[in-house]
Amino acid sequence: xxFFAKMKQSFGSTFSFFSDSVAELKKVRWPSRKELTSYxxxxxxxxxxxxxxxxxxxxxISALVELIV
Numbered sequence: 001x002x003f004f005a006k007m008k009q010s011f012g013s014t015f016s017f018f019s020d021s022v023a024e025l026k027k028v029r030w031p032s033r034k035e036l037t038s039y040x041x042x043x044x045x046x047x048x049x050x051x052x053x054x055x056x057x058x059x060x061i062s063a064l065v066e067l068i069v
Contacts (some may be wrong), residue, residue, distance in 0.1 A: 031039065
């Protein structure tokens, strides 16, 4: 078996993986700028809401622990 045949055998699956990945990425429907902005806004609002929820919960639990101790 020649050197190049061994290389093709070794890296054939790697090249196949990357070519299949590129083919799949061409099938993706990418969001428009407006959609991307609205999705980003939804994520940021959700993160802020969850952060405030856990902050209030932490304050409450800390107050309870202070009362017990």
